[in-house]
Amino acid sequence: xxxxxxxxxxxxxxxxxxxSILNNITVSELLILKEIPQQHVAIVVNDTVVPRxxxxxxxCQHNDNINVFSAVAGG
Amino acid sequence: xxxxxxxQFTSRxxxxxxxxxxxxxxxxxxxxxxxxxxxxxxKRIDLQADHDNLLGPLNSLGVKLLPNTAGARNAxxxxxxxxxxxxxxxxxxxxxxxxxxxKYLMPDPIETLLAAKQLCQEGFIVMxxxxxxxxxCRRLEDVGCAAVMPLGSPIGSNQGLATESFLKIIIExxxxxxxxxxGIGTPSQACKAMEMGADAVLVNTAIATSAHPExxxxxxxxxxxxxxxxxxxxxxxVNLHAQASSPLTGFLEQRR
Amino acid sequence: xxxxxxxFATLNIDAMSLRMYATTTEDVERALLNPTGDLTSLMAxxxxxxxxxxxxxxxxxxxxxxxxxGANLGLFIPLYVSNLCANECDYCGFSMSNKVxxxxxxxxxxxxxxxxxxxxxxxxxxxxxxxHETKVGPSYFEAIMPYIKxxxxxxxIEIQPLETLDYQRLARLGVDxxxxxxxxxxxxxxxxxxxxxxxxxxNYRLTSADRIANAGIDKIGLGVLLGLDDWRMDALLMAHxxxxxxxxxxxxxYSISLPRLRPCTGGxxxxxxxxxxxxxxxxxAFRLFNPQVEMSLxxxxxxxxxxxxxxxxxxxxxAGSSTQPGGYHNPKTELDQFDINDERxxxxxxxxxxLRGFNPLWKDWEMAWINVP
Numbered sequence: 262x263x264x265x266x267x268x269x270x271x272x273x274x275x276x277x278x279x280x281s282i283l284n285n286i287t288v289s290e291l292l293i294l295k296e297i298p299q300q301h302v303a304i305v306v307n308d309t310v311v312p313r314x315x316x317x318x319x320x321c322q323h324n325d326n327i328n329v330f331s332a333v334a335g336g
Numbered sequence: 337x338x339x340x341x342x343x344q345f346t347s348r349x350x351x352x353x354x355x356x357x358x359x360x361x362x363x364x365x366x367x368x369x370x371x372x373x374x375x376x377x378x379k380r381i382d383l384q385a386d387h388d389n390l391l392g393p394l395n396s397l398g399v400k401l402l403p404n405t406a407g408a409r410n411a412x413x414x415x416x417x418x419x420x421x422x423x424x425x426x427x428x429x430x431x432x433x434x435x436x437x438x439k440y441l442m443p444d445p446i447e448t449l450l451a452a453k454q455l456c457q458e459g460f461i462v463m464x465x466x467x468x469x470x471x472x473c474r475r476l477e478d479v480g481c482a483a484v485m486p487l488g489s490p491i492g493s494n495q496g497l498a499t500e501s502f503l504k505i506i507i508e509x510x511x512x513x514x515x516x517x518x519g520i521g522t523p524s525q526a527c528k529a530m531e532m533g534a535d536a537v538l539v540n541t542a543i544a545t546s547a548h549p550e551x552x553x554x555x556x557x558x559x560x561x562x563x564x565x566x567x568x569x570x571x572x573x574v575n576l577h578a579q580a581s582s583p584l585t586g587f588l589e590q591r592r
Numbered sequence: 593x594x595x596x597x598x599x600f601a602t603l604n605i606d607a608m609s610l611r612m613y614a615t616t617t618e619d620v621e622r623a624l625l626n627p628t629g630d631l632t633s634l635m636a637x638x639x640x641x642x643x644x645x646x647x648x649x650x651x652x653x654x655x656x657x658x659x660x661x662g663a664n665l666g667l668f669i670p671l672y673v674s675n676l677c678a679n680e681c682d683y684c685g686f687s688m689s690n691k692v693x694x695x696x697x698x699x700x701x702x703x704x705x706x707x708x709x710x711x712x713x714x715x716x717x718x719x720x721x722x723x724h725e726t727k728v729g730p731s732y733f734e735a736i737m738p739y740i741k742x743x744x745x746x747x748x749i750e751i752q753p754l755e756t757l758d759y760q761r762l763a764r765l766g767v768d769x770x771x772x773x774x775x776x777x778x779x780x781x782x783x784x785x786x787x788x789x790x791x792x793x794x795n796y797r798l799t800s801a802d803r804i805a806n807a808g809i810d811k812i813g814l815g816v817l818l819g820l821d822d823w824r825m826d827a828l829l830m831a832h833x834x835x836x837x838x839x840x841x842x843x844x845x846y847s848i849s850l851p852r853l854r855p856c857t858g859g860x861x862x863x864x865x866x867x868x869x870x871x872x873x874x875x876x877a878f879r880l881f882n883p884q885v886e887m888s889l890x891x892x893x894x895x896x897x898x899x900x901x902x903x904x905x906x907x908x909x910x911a912g913s914s915t916q917p918g919g920y921h922n923p924k925t926e927l928d929q930f931d932i933n934d935e936r937x938x939x940x941x942x943x944x945x946x947l948r949g950f951n952p953l954w955k956d957w958e959m960a961w962i963n964v965p
Contacts, residue, residue: 276380295383301391303424310419328380330420332390334353335377335406474842508629511839570622584650587900588869
């Protein structure tokens with residue numbers, strides 16, 4: 262629990278990088294904020310895959326570990 | 337026509353999207369291969385870099401996507417990857433590959449069976465990449481896999497059908513389509529696999545690393561088509577020369 | 593659960609028959625090139641057109657048999673425990689209406705028979721009985737199995753078809769193999785020859801192998817009574833059965849029997865007679881189709897023919913057989929199921945085998961050490 266944490270921002274890790282984001286934003290809003298196209302990505306919060314249908318309901322929490330995956334070329 | 341889990345394929349050549357020098361080359365190669373099933377991997381995206389749009393062009397080619405679980409080292413990671421692929425692409429089709437060995441990328445039979453069982457129960461269309469092990473293929477079939485994908489030789493090695501004897505047993509026994517995956521380096525090897533009665537082959541490295549991928553993709557398409565036609569036509573007859581004597585059935589004459 | 597009856601219902605048997613009889617010599621030559629595991633090739637090899645290729649078929653079949661089984665020939669002996677039967681089958685001496693003396697071996701009589709068989713050297717026994725649900729049903733076999741298993745390392749049974757749970761109990765008591773012969777895969781002919789009793793239920797018999805496999809029995813024996821109907825088609829349909837079973841229950845071993853219809857008490861004449869050459873063709877065709885399947889040969893055939901058939905694909909052989917309950921202790925009684933044509937003693941058969949370079953095998957393997965609960 263970092264001391265930098267206050268009521269308007271929370272600390273999260275996005276794809277391995279520590280970031281400070283506004284409190285009370287949903288996973289959907291986070292994608293828009295980070296300019297990540299919503300199509301063809303998958304979101305994992307704290308090692309759990311978040312179904313697309315719940316992106317509008319899940320609010321990012323302090324210390325969340327968020328990972329965004331997409332398809333890449335591969336055999 | 338080849339049918340996997342109710343989906344029909346006109347082409348029996350499956351391709352991968354890896355190892356191409358440029359995305360445009362990859363797309364033109366896939367187009368000229370006429371492949372209808374294309375594998376791809378998944379990765380955590382780089383937030384800083386531009387996101388190259390892989391899926392848009394692939395979708396406009398009209399190919400079916402087969403996400404793989406590359407990178408998974410055990411069953412749990414592979415199951416996780418399958419869930420990821422489902423959320424990402426909306427497909428329950430999954431190429432299950434688990435290789436704990438980073439050097440030769442040999443598939444782990446035990447973890448693969450565990451993951452296949454679970455994923456089939458969850459309704460995934462599971463196509464496991466495995467060693468050319470006939471018993472393992474039967475076990476995978478038993479737990480509900482839609483196809484089996486035994487390897488021809490070490491992945492990326494271009495050594496062809498080093499496992500030929502075992503592939504023949506798998507083809508003879510399998511009740512689900514057999515897709516020969518990995519190691520096919522030349523069109524003639526792909527043709528041979530099809531002549532043997534394989535249902536399809538998956539070729540990536542040999543096309544991607546050719547000096548002319550588009551041309552090579554076309555060659556593979558022709559070879560796969562020819563091999564399949566030859567298999568369906570039935571291989572030619574050998575000359576059975578008349579026997580001067582009949583050591584094993586002569587007794588039938590004597591008895592008359 | 594899916595059974596062979598579902599698969600069987602999808603077969604267009606008339607079309608198969610037309611195709612088989614339209615087989616050309618080119619078809620046969622192509623089949624000889626790629627015979628293994630291919631039902632289309634087998635159809636060609638069972639066709640009349642293949643009669644001209646008996647010697648090349650025999651050579652390939654003999655080579656495959658030697659490669660897989662070596663010089664070994666497994667010896668077994670049938671032990672008839674009862675001729676009681678609630679069925680009416682016009683080709684069988686045990687038929688209900690036949691006026692023969694009926695007998696089911698008591699434990700003492702069974703032990704007398706066992707003692708004689710053991711003395712002759714046998715370690716593999718085939719228990720045979722008529723089909724009488726109450727008098728020689730599963731409970732009879734459950735009662736005698738402990739005594740039998742104490743004496744023989746390999747026990748096969750050829751009795752009425754049972755339920756999966758019955759097979760499971762018998763498996764736990766040490767039954768290694770179950771033989772259920774369909775007699776014919778043509779339902780009309782089947783109905784004509786089976787006119788009374790539970791055996792009239794064609795599909796119950798047809799699905800027996802599924803139940804045996806599901807019960808975890810190690811080996812299943814299939815067979816048809818060649819001559820009841822067109823033997824070429826019956827053999828082909830049995831191969832479809834075998835193919836289905838091998839693919840569905842791949843942990844199980846399989847054997848086939850190719851008995852020819854013989855005259856018996858109150859017997860019938862074959863609808864389609866199977867010649868010696870036809871029998872050679874059948875054995876070779878099956879060996880080419882399936883290099884691993886076990887094939888047994890009974891004492892129905894004459895000694896000279898039996899000896900000549902051995903190298904072509906036979907893996908198991910009975911010798912010195914009696915086909916009547918109590919027949920080893922008291923050979924004079926007349927309750928035979930069918931006539932025996934090879935009346936040589938076991939010693940005579942064994943020396944004939946050795947003379948031809950075979951290794952008579954009394955004991956196949958010992959199950960006990962892997963029978964860990």
